[in-house]
Amino acid sequence: EAQVTQNPRYLITVTGKKLTVTCSQNMNHEYMSWYRQDPGLGLRQIYYSMNVEVTDKGDVPEGYKVSRKEKRNFPLILESPSPNQTSLYFCASSSPDRGFLSYNSPLHFGNGTRLTVT
Amino acid sequence: SQQGEEDPQALSIQEGENATMNCSYKTSINNLQWYRQNSGRGLVHLILIRSNEREKHSGRLRVTLDTSKKSSSLLITASRAADTASYFCATALMDSNYQLIWGAGTKLIIKP
Numbered sequence: 001e002a003q004v005t006q007n008p009r010y011l012i013t014v015t016g017k018k019l020t021v022t023c024s025q026n027m028n029h030e031y032m033s034w035y036r037q038d039p040g041l042g043l044r045q046i047y048y049s050m051n052v053e054v055t056d057k058g059d060v061p062e063g064y065k066v067s068r069k070e071k072r073n074f075p076l077i078l079e080s081p082s083p084n085q086t087s088l089y090f091c092a093s094s095s096p097d098r099g100f101l102s103y104n105s106p107l108h109f110g111n112g113t114r115l116t117v118t
Numbered sequence: 119s120q121q122g123e124e125d126p127q128a129l130s131i132q133e134g135e136n137a138t139m140n141c142s143y144k145t146s147i148n149n150l151q152w153y154r155q156n157s158g159r160g161l162v163h164l165i166l167i168r169s170n171e172r173e174k175h176s177g178r179l180r181v182t183l184d185t186s187k188k189s190s191s192l193l194i195t196a197s198r199a200a201d202t203a204s205y206f207c208a209t210a211l212m213d214s215n216y217q218l219i220w221g222a223g224t225k226l227i228i229k230p
Contacts, residue, residue, distance in 0.1 A: 004160070035220075042206065043161075043220040058217070090160060106151060107218070109160035 002027045006091050006110035013081055014118055021076045021113045023091030031094045032074040033058070033107070034066065036087040043090070049074055081117045089113045123221050124207055130227040137194040139224040141207030142187075148210045150183060150190050151218070155204045164192075164205075194226075202228045 004025045013019055025032065033048040035058075045058030049068040063085055065077040074093075078085060092107040125140045141150065149168045153161040165181045167174045167190065174181045180193040194201055204225045208218040 040222055042222040043208075045217065048217065088158065092161075106163035106166055107153075107161070109162070111160045112158065114158070 002108070004091055004093055004108050004110040006089075006113050008113060009111065010114050012116045012118065015082055016080050019078050019081060019115075021078075021089060021091075021115070023074045023076065023110060024072050025074075025091075025093040025108070026072065027093060027095070027108065028071065029093035029095045029108070030071070032068065033092050034064070034074070034076045035090045035092065036060065036085075037090060037112075038087050046076070046089075078115075081115075083117050085115065086117050087115060089115060124205070124224040126224060127222070128225045128227070130229060131197060132229050133197060133199055135197055137197050137201070137226055137228075139192045139205050139226070141190045141192070141221055143190075143207075143209045143219075144188065146212050147185075148212050150181075151208045151210070152179075152181060152190075152192050153206045153208065155206065155223070157203075161206065197226075197228045199228050199230055202226060 034046040035043040047066040049055045091110040094105045151166045152164040155161045178195045204223040206223045
C-alpha cells in the first residue's frame with residue numbers, strides 16, 4: 001500500500017532533550033516536506049526537499065533540522081526542543097509534475113506526530 | 119505567510135444538505151487544491167483545479183475557481199456524517215518552486 005509513515009505517533013519530552021521524528025514513503029517520490037499544524041494557523045512549512053541531498057527552509061525552520069540521505073526517508077530533528085515547538089507535525093511527499101513551472105501534484109500525508117515539550 | 123483564507127471557519131448542517139466552503143487568496147496561482155482532515159489525522163487530497171480551469175467535479179464534490187475574484191468554492195452535495203472533517207485549501211503560486219500556501223481551514227460538522 002502506498003503510504004507515508006511517521007513515527008512516533010505521540011511524543012512527550014522535556015525541554016532540551018534532542019529528538020528525531022522519522023518519515024518514510026514507499027512511492028519513490030522526489031519531493032518531501034515537513035509541516036507543523038497549530039490551532040487557527042493552518043499548516044506551516046518547516047523544511048522541504050526536492051530530492052536526495054537537496055533541502056531548503058520553509059516558513060518556520062528555526063529550531064529544526066532535516067536530512068535527506070535516501071529518497072524514501074526525511075527525518076525531522078529537534079536538537080534542543082522548547083515548549084513553543086509543541087505541535088502536531090506532518091510529513092508529506094509528492095512527485096511534482098515536471099511539465100509545469102510550479103506544483104501540480106497532490107501531497108500524500110502521514111498520520112501525524114503529536115509532540116508535547118514540557 | 120498565509121495566502122488562502124477559508125470561509126466560514128465553522129459550518130454545521132443536517133445530513134443530506136449541501137455544504138459550501140469558500141477560499142480566497144491574494145496572489146496569482148498555478149493551481150488550487152482542496153484537502154480534508156479528519157480529527158487529528160493526516161490530510162487527504164480531494165481535488166486540484168488549475169488556474170485555467172473554472173470547475174471540476176469528483177463524486178459529490180464540486181470545485182469552482184474564479185481567478186478574477188481570486189476565490190474558490192468547494193461544494194459537497196447530499197452530505198453524510200462521514201463528511202464531518204476540516205477542509206483546507208492550498209494554493210500553488212506561479213513559479214513557487216513546489217511550495218503550497220495553506221489556509222486555516224473550515225470545520226464542517228454534519229448532524230445526523
